[in-house]
Every structure is written in C-alpha cells, then in structure tokens.
Amino acid sequence: HCGFTMDAEGKKMSKSAGNGIDPADVMAKSGADVLRLWVASVDYSQDVNIGDEILDRTSEAYRRIRNTMRFILGSLSDFNDLEHSVKEWDALEPIDQWAMVRLWQLLGDVERAYDEYKFHVVYRTVYDYVVNDLSAVYMDATKDRVYAEAPDSPRRRAAQTVLMNIIEVLVRVLAPVLSFTTDEVWEHYPEAIRNRAGRPANVQLAGWPEKSDFLPALPDAASAKALADDFAVLLEVREVVTKALEEARGAGLVKKSQEAAISVSLPADMLAVASAYDAAVFEELFIVSEVSFAEGEELACAVTPASGEKCPRCWNYRTLGGNPNHPDVCERCGDVLDAIGFTEGE
Known part of the structure; x- marks a missing residue:
C-alpha cells in the first residue's frame, strides 16, 4: 500500500489548488540525487509531504553525505590498497577496529532494510552513521594521524585502510539511491585504484559488499x-x-x-x-x-x-625538541620531518 504525496501543509496536491511540485523544477534547483534522496527518506506506506522547507532539509542531508565521501577520498589521495592496506587485524588501532566492526554492523542493517523495501530505513541508517559515527567520532579522531603522521607511517596507513573499507561500502550501498553522486565518487577514487585493469567502469557494476571483502578480515x-x-x-x-x-x-x-x-x-x-x-x-x-x-x-x-608547549605543526601540547634536528616541534613531528626529508630553513 502506498500513500498520497501531500504538500508541506498536508494538503493533497492538485492542479486546481496549484500546490503541485514539478520534479523537473526540483532537479533544476537541487539536482536529481536530492530528489532521489527525498524519495528514499519517506515512508511510502503513509501519506508523504514535500515542500521547499522539506527539500532544503533533504539538500542539507545530501551535502553531509556527499562531503563525508569527499573528505574520505581526500584522505586517500596517496593510497593504493594493494600496497598500503594493513593486512593484520592486530595492526589496527582499537578505534580502527571499532570502526571496522561498526561498518560491518551498518552493512547488515542496510541489507535488511533493502530486503524489506524499507528505503527510509536505509536513508536514516546511513545518515545517522555518517553524522554520528564518521563525522563526529572516527574522522574527527583520526585527522591527526591522517594529516600529521609521515605518509608511510603504519598508523596513518591503518586509518587509511579503514577509510578505504568505509568508502567501498558506502559507495555501493548508496548507489541505488544517489546514482549520480556515487558514480562521481567512483570516478574520483585514488589514482592507483581508478586506473587498475579490470575495475568496473561504473559503480552500478561494482557488486554488493561482502564480509569477505573487508581487509583486514574481521574477527569472530x-x-x-x-x-x-x-x-x-x-x-x-x-x-x-x-x-x-x-x-x-x-x-x-x-x-x-x-x-x-x-x-x-x-x-x-x-x-x-x-x-x-x-x-x-x-x-x-x-x-x-x-x-x-x-x-x-x-x-x-x-x-x-x-x-607542555603547543607543537606548531600538529597543535598538540607536548614537550618540544625531542628530536634534536627539529627543536621547535614535538618529537613525533620531528621524526616525521626527518622521514619526509625536511631540513630547517627550507
């Protein structure tokens, strides 16, 4: 059973009332994926409302999801999963392990919702995950590692490995809803992955994520x-x-x-x-x-x-000068500057 589409005040749309909304106008203003996201966000078994304010809220939710995937891609710009992925579970930090387990839980929740045709549950599950688990916790907490560690640091590669798993799941589970955006994400993967022989040309051909795809393998x-x-x-x-x-x-x-x-x-x-x-x-x-x-x-x-004192490189408060080559930064940042070949005065 499906409900009617109503205007923002809960009145049935009709030509005589002049309260209809043309999908073409919505797409011209906000893009097709915002309209698709609105469709996915409502419980179609009930009467559903649509209006400018509702679409503005949907646009904001779309931006949160899009910007999160954009941030992840930016954090993976130098990542090649075949060379850089952490292979062993115990090589991940505890917060990385939590993020992997949480991602597996998300995938199970989304699969059930799709199987039951509860697309509004897919939307709410992914949106809550993006806002609460990724933006507010994992990506916030690991920024220091991604930005301030040496490029090949095992701790940085561990965070990138998790982010790679996350984008691989998100791009696939959102493909049925945000078709254009996920295809754009697929086309902006790290160069080493994007140019790999045999990679599907389009995200719609990429298949559904499986537990066996997770790297490193999840624990029991x-x-x-x-x-x-x-x-x-x-x-x-x-x-x-x-x-x-x-x-x-x-x-x-x-x-x-x-x-x-x-x-x-x-x-x-x-x-x-x-x-x-x-x-x-x-x-x-x-x-x-x-x-x-x-x-x-x-x-x-x-x-x-x-x-301690504020490290001017990473902004953490530490004892400065632990690395004699770089007396003005913390020991970790001094070691990183050595690793990337930076010398004072450059």
Whole structure:
C-alpha cells in the first residue's frame, strides 16, 4: 500500500489548488540525487509531504553525505590498497577496529532494510552513521594521524585502510539511491585504484559488499561483539568529555580541545573497561593532550590546561625538541620531518 504525496501543509496536491511540485523544477534547483534522496527518506506506506522547507532539509542531508565521501577520498589521495592496506587485524588501532566492526554492523542493517523495501530505513541508517559515527567520532579522531603522521607511517596507513573499507561500502550501498553522486565518487577514487585493469567502469557494476571483502578480515562474532560493547562504554565517556570541553571553551579555559588535560572519574565497571586501553587511545578518541582516570561514584570530567608547549605543526601540547634536528616541534613531528626529508630553513 502506498500513500498520497501531500504538500508541506498536508494538503493533497492538485492542479486546481496549484500546490503541485514539478520534479523537473526540483532537479533544476537541487539536482536529481536530492530528489532521489527525498524519495528514499519517506515512508511510502503513509501519506508523504514535500515542500521547499522539506527539500532544503533533504539538500542539507545530501551535502553531509556527499562531503563525508569527499573528505574520505581526500584522505586517500596517496593510497593504493594493494600496497598500503594493513593486512593484520592486530595492526589496527582499537578505534580502527571499532570502526571496522561498526561498518560491518551498518552493512547488515542496510541489507535488511533493502530486503524489506524499507528505503527510509536505509536513508536514516546511513545518515545517522555518517553524522554520528564518521563525522563526529572516527574522522574527527583520526585527522591527526591522517594529516600529521609521515605518509608511510603504519598508523596513518591503518586509518587509511579503514577509510578505504568505509568508502567501498558506502559507495555501493548508496548507489541505488544517489546514482549520480556515487558514480562521481567512483570516478574520483585514488589514482592507483581508478586506473587498475579490470575495475568496473561504473559503480552500478561494482557488486554488493561482502564480509569477505573487508581487509583486514574481521574477527569472530564474539570478539567483534566484545569490542563493540567496550566502545559503547568508551563513547559514553566521550560524550561526557565532549560536554566538559565545550563548557571549558565557553569559560575561556581552553580554545581547542588539544589544549586540554582531562581527568575522568567513572564507576568501577566502566573503569575496568577503560583500563584495558592505553592512554594514547583516549588522547586520540577525545582529541586532548592528556587523559587520566580515577574511580568515582558517577561519570564526570574535569578539564585543566595541558602541560607542555603547543607543537606548531600538529597543535598538540607536548614537550618540544625531542628530536634534536627539529627543536621547535614535538618529537613525533620531528621524526616525521626527518622521514619526509625536511631540513630547517627550507
């Protein structure tokens, strides 16, 4: 059963009322994929509404999805999956492993929604994933690695490996809806992949993602669930940390999260989960310079200015001069400058 298409006020469209919307006008203004995304976003079993304000919201959602894929492609410009992919699961950082498990969960959710012809669930599932898991967490947390590590750094290649998996899934699951955009993404893959012999000329010929396509291979279901459960706790902590950092910025204590040292108190069960991971995991996840944990009755976060000096290259607060060749930056950035052959005075 299908509902009627109504205007923004819930009135049935008709010629006599003059409240119809010509799809050609929408495509001329916003492009065909915005119209296709609107169609996918509504529950067609009910009456559906369309109007300028609704289409503006759809356009904004489209931009979020498009810009996310654009950001991922930009982060992969020097990536060749055959040469640079991390092959072993344990070579990934914990947040990389979480992102891979989360991507596999997304694929399963999207497959079920397509199988049941619930296209609005496909839309909502992908949109929430893009906004909440990618933009707000994974891409934000790994920017430092992608931008500031040496090009061939194993940690940078690990993040790129995950981003490659993500774009490979997103471009395929969105192809039935955003046909033109996903074809454009397909044509702007990293050069080494784009020019590979035998690659499908069009995303519509690329096939559906399978678990066997993931590289590195995903762990068994029990291990994946344990990791997802851990990160459910860690991301709950991150929400509290993020709120505390916003308040610290509002109070003028810090300008950017990298300027902060945070002390988190948390109940014993949550502390047990957090204690299984190195402090560096949380510095990356929270995008701060120092993290410490202590047991407390409830989850809370205190923010203080970080010790050390601001590295002018990566903006993290560290001890500068650890690499004698580059006394004005942190040791990590000094090592990177050595790796890329940069000398002072250039």
